Amino acid sequence: MTSPLRKGLASIFIFTLMALLPLSCGITCNDPCGCGPSFEVKDFRITDMEALTLVGQGQQVTPSGTYPYDQVVKGIRIKSFQTVAEASTPKSYGIPGLAYACSPETPKSVEKMTNVQLISLRAMTLPNGKQIKIGDDLSEYFEMNYYFTEGTLPISEFLEGGLTMFSDDLYKLAWTLAPTEELKLTFTIRVQLESGREFLLTDQVLNVV
Secondary structure, three states, X not given: OOHHHHHHHHHHHHHXXXXXXXXXXXXXXXXXXXXXXXXXXXXXXXXXXXXXXXEOOOEEOOXXXXXXXXXXXXXXXXXXXXXXXXEEOOOOOOOOOOOOOOOOOOOEEOOOEEEEEEEEOOXXXXXXXXXXXXXXXXHHHEEEEXXXXXXXEEHHHHOOOOEOOEOOOEEEEEEOOOOOOOEEEEEEEEEEEOOOOEEEEEEEEEEEO
C-alpha cells in the first residue's frame, strides 16, 4: 500500500471516528433551535378588561363625540393579568439542515373568550324602527374582529369555539345599522370567558350618524 493511500485511509478513519464519538457519548445535539436552556412560557389569568372608542389606525377619541357609524368602533382589550403557569418550551428533534421557526411560544390567557354581549342602558328607537328597552340585547347589531383586520363578522361567528386571547390583542365592535339621524347608544359590554367568569364594561357611549 502506498504512503499517500495509507494517509488517505487514515484521514477517513479519523474523521469517521470523530463523527461517531458524540453519538457514543450521548452528547449529540440535533435540536434545530439550539441546545441551551429552554425558555419559560408564562400563561396568564385575565384580571381586568377595558373598552376604548377608536377611529382610523387605532386613535382613541372621546366617547362623547359624534362620529360616522362606519368610521368609529368600540375597542376592547386586556387591561391587566396575573401569571399563573410556567412550562418549558418543548424541544423538537428534527433533521439537521432544515429551517425551523425557533421563537418561544407566546404567553396566552388560560381561558378563552366565549361570548360578548352588548346590553342597552337606555330606551330608544333603532333606524329599522325596532323599539329598544333598557336591558335589551344589542349584540345582533354589532359585529366583531381583530382591530387591524379588515372587515367584521357576527360576534357568534368570530368567537365560535372560543377565542384564544393574547395580552396585546385589540378587538373591535362595530355598529352595523346606518342611522337616519344621530343615534346615541349607551350600553354595557359583557365579556364572558369559558370558565364562567365575566367582565362588565359599563356605561359605554357610542354616538353615531
